[in-house]
Amino acid sequence: MHPCRTALIYSPLFGNFNFGVDHPFKLQRNRMASDLMDAYGLLALPNMQVRDCLPATDEQLLSFHTPEYIARLKEFSSSEEPRADFRFGLGDADCPVFEGLYDYAALGAGATLEAVRLVEEEGFDVAFNMNGGWHHAHRARASGFSYLNDAVVAINWLVARGRRVLYLDLDAHHGDGVQEAYYGTDQVLTISIHESGIYFYPGTGFEDETGEGNGSGYSVNVPLLAHTDDAMYMKAFDEVAYPLIAAFNPDIIITQIGADTFRTDPLTNLEITTYSYSWMLAKIKRLKIPWVALGGGGYDLMNTARAWTLAWAIMNNVKLNPRLPAAFIDKIEPLGYRNRVLLDAMHWADEDERELALTAVEKSIARIKTTIFPGILGSHGDTSH
Numbered sequence: 001m002h003p004c005r006t007a008l009i010y011s012p013l014f015g016n017f018n019f020g021v022d023h024p025f026k027l028q029r030n031r032m033a034s035d036l037m038d039a040y041g042l043l044a045l046p047n048m049q050v051r052d053c054l055p056a057t058d059e060q061l062l063s064f065h066t067p068e069y070i071a072r073l074k075e076f077s078s079s080e081e082p083r084a085d086f087r088f089g090l091g092d093a094d095c096p097v098f099e100g101l102y103d104y105a106a107l108g109a110g111a112t113l114e115a116v117r118l119v120e121e122e123g124f125d126v127a128f129n130m131n132g133g134w135h136h137a138h139r140a141r142a143s144g145f146s147y148l149n150d151a152v153v154a155i156n157w158l159v160a161r162g163r164r165v166l167y168l169d170l171d172a173h174h175g176d177g178v179q180e181a182y183y184g185t186d187q188v189l190t191i192s193i194h195e196s197g198i199y200f201y202p203g204t205g206f207e208d209e210t211g212e213g214n215g216s217g218y219s220v221n222v223p224l225l226a227h228t229d230d231a232m233y234m235k236a237f238d239e240v241a242y243p244l245i246a247a248f249n250p251d252i253i254i255t256q257i258g259a260d261t262f263r264t265d266p267l268t269n270l271e272i273t274t275y276s277y278s279w280m281l282a283k284i285k286r287l288k289i290p291w292v293a294l295g296g297g298g299y300d301l302m303n304t305a306r307a308w309t310l311a312w313a314i315m316n317n318v319k320l321n322p323r324l325p326a327a328f329i330d331k332i333e334p335l336g337y338r339n340r341v342l343l344d345a346m347h348w349a350d351e352d353e354r355e356l357a358l359t360a361v362e363k364s365i366a367r368i369k370t371t372i373f374p375g376i377l378g379s380h381g382d383t384s385h
């Protein structure tokens with residue numbers, strides 16, 4: 001057995017960009033995550049490498065995006081004037097136009113392509129791109145802070161090589177852009193667990209979105225209601241995602257591990273903690289499937305730092321002290337952060353708020369077992385894995 005080889009994708013150029021002071025997406029959170037990883041000694045592990053990356057090329061991006069959209073992005077990106085073109089989703093509050101925007105988005109896509117290439121061609125077991133996971137980017141439209149869909153561009157590269165891919169989206173928002181790209185194929189199984197689109201962006205991701213044509217039964221959605229807590233989240237993962245991953249047994253698994261599901265996230269209403277988050281990632285790791293992890297949402301910066309530090313430790317089979325290192329606490333305390341622990345205790349929502357969420361998740365699971373399971377488990381294996 002060979003030791004686990006891991007890669008963290010990092011380009012110093014990511015530090016050059018800014019969505020604007022009022023935008024909820026803060027690049028600062030990735031710095032905080034790296035600082036915390038560093039404080040735990042996770043950036044100098046014997047079997048890990050930090051790898052730089054190049055921006056994705058036009059040819060790679062055009063495997064998903066339209067030439068008109070790419071041209072518009074480039075044009076706006078090189079302009080010093082604020083510009084907008086709402087046909088392409090550009091220039092609203094969510095997807096602001098800023099100088100260098102194209103370079104920023106293409107670099108994020110390049111980082112995910114490099115992560116996938118390291119696993120596919122260089123035999124890495126796991127690669128992690130914190131600057132990826134832009135799952136809301138559509139073929140010709142920016143949406144939800146996403147301009148170029150790095151996951152789709154990288155998965156397209158794998159599919160062209162004949163690989164079967166499983167895309168698991170754990171962000172609080174539905175992975176709509178990725179689902180759309182593979183809605184008609186059985187080569188890529190997409191699973192998204194997210195806050196329900198009934199009242200929540202992007203308004204999609206219901207159980208009955210199961211794919212079409214050859215892709216029928218290869219698109220899986222578990223919508224969750226507000227107040228879904230650790231116990232319910234683990235139930236959804238364990239009863240839906242896990243058996244499907246094991247049965248589909250892909251050549252490679254791509255996970256979007258957005259950290260906006262947490263109870264203190266300012267944009268979402270779920271009540272997850274690092275308890276269920278790390279429990280899930282540890283289960284994925286134990287499957288020993290070649291694995292590429294992408295960042296994603298996460299608007300409580302400290303939660304995101306804690307989540308991705310835990311994730312990186314799990315990818316490297318390292319157990320961490322659940323209390324944050326003293327040196328790190330000294331650094332964050334003056335900034336107003338009062339966190340003391342890395343790994344939260346399991347959280348239960350208030351009894352009177354749990355009921356609705358629990359009933360909903362049980363209904364979703366039952367429905368998916370009827371619509372999706374016979375196809376995937378029937379043709380790819382059984383639940384006894």
Ligand SMILES: [Zn+2]
Nearest residue numbers: 171172173297
């Ligand atoms: Zn999100």
